[in-house]
Amino acid sequence: MRERLKQWQTKIRINKWWVMGAIATPVFLGMVWWLWLLSERRIQPDYGRLSHNERTTLAHPHRETLIGGIGAIATVTGGVFLFLNLRTASRNTEAVNLIGADLIGADLNCAELSGAELSGANLIDADLNCAELSGADLSGANLNGANLSGANLNGANLSGANLSGANFNCAGLRFANLSGADLRFANLSGADLSDANLSGADLNCTLLIDANLSDANLSGALLFLINSREVKNLEPLQLKAKPSPFLCNAALPSYASQPDVNPNRDCDRIPQLLSARYDISLEEAQGIVDEARQHRWD
Known part of the structure; x- marks a missing residue:
């Protein structure tokens, strides 16, 4: 019989939060991209009639607000995801102690x-x-x-x-x-x-x-x-x-x-083995073996 390794590896489990993260990430990035395009398509004012300061005021607030909102969403989502994932991973690594x-x-x-x-x-x-x-x-x-x-x-x-x-x-x-x-x-x-x-x-x-x-x-x-x-x-x-x-x-x-x-x-060695393992007399063990040998397998 072949030699076998005696070390048992820990069973690898798929963490459901990683799966959820893998699904949610492309969805979230798609939303960011869509919002970005939406901001680009806003109706643009006639900048030819505005001063430089008025142009700056109109050009940047929407995008800054949008980017700030996206950043806040990303921060909160990432924080919640990491918290839940670490909490679940910690729970999974704790072995039940019932010694x-x-x-x-x-x-x-x-x-x-x-x-x-x-x-x-x-x-x-x-x-x-x-x-x-x-x-x-x-x-x-x-x-x-x-x-x-x-x-x-x-x-x-x-x-x-x-x-x-x-x-x-x-x-x-x-x-x-x-x-x-x-x-x-x-x-x-x-x-x-x-x-x-x-x-x-x-x-x-x-x-x-x-x-x-x-x-x-x-x-x-x-x-x-x-x-x-x-x-x-x-x-x-x-x-x-x-x-x-x-x-x-x-x-x-x-x-x-x-x-x-x-x-x-x-069969001649079994009585000694039974006597030693189960702390019974050799005579009793021999009787068990003799009786067992009478059994015939169909």
């Missing part, structure tokens, strides 16, 4: 949280359906049972987060950092995990129907009792990465199931 916040069961449906600081936050059973979380820091957050269906988590940091049972149906997780994340029983159906970092992640019993794993980093990930037959773009090379993902009773797609990729190659 360690208690948000159990919070209704954050379609919330704007891009770039938010949510590390260590408690988001158990929170509703984050369609939430904008691109570039957010959710490292170590507890998202057990949270609803993240359709959420945009592209470039988000979810390393070490508890995502057990979370719903990521059709969520955007491109370039997301999910290293060491607990994704047991999570629903990742239709999720975009292309270029995501899943190294060391726990994918036990994770639902991955139609998930896009193109160039996802699966090194050291735990793929135990998992059906990945319907995932997209899971290549054999990803299953041979060093350190390679741990496979036990993993149903692999036909194009990724090569003769030298054994879907049960690590």
Whole structure:
């Protein structure tokens, strides 16, 4: 698998005030030009009968008044535009700080949280359906049972987060950092995990129907009792990465199931891994593995 850059760039947003300015500027200049032509077309007096002072008085006041008015309009318009633009830009650059916040069961449906600081936050059973979380820091957050269906988590940091049972149906997780994340029983159906970092992640019993794993980093990930037959773009090379993902009773797609990729190659190592990760006895972990190996994928 190709080497990938690990730096996530900030999402570039189009500022609506710049768009408005781009539209308003030519309109304003057109008005200035029209007013200038209008002043040129004013009915001119008979300057032949006027003295030099009278000519000066009649020739300049209208234009000076016009130019002064235009200058005032331009100054006020420019000032208002710059004020609103700077105010909006300042608002957009401020990241929401919710580090360690208690948000159990919070209704954050379609919330704007891009770039938010949510590390260590408690988001158990929170509703984050369609939430904008691109570039957010959710490292170590507890998202057990949270609803993240359709959420945009592209470039988000979810390393070490508890995502057990979370719903990521059709969520955007491109370039997301999910290293060491607990994704047991999570629903990742239709999720975009292309270029995501899943190294060391726990994918036990994770639902991955139609998930896009193109160039996802699966090194050291735990793929135990998992059906990945319907995932997209899971290549054999990803299953041979060093350190390679741990496979036990993993149903692999036909194009990724090569003769030298054994879907049960690590079953003898899984009990030790489960015992260490979940602080259970080796005997209990061995029983879980033995029971899981009895399952047959249709």
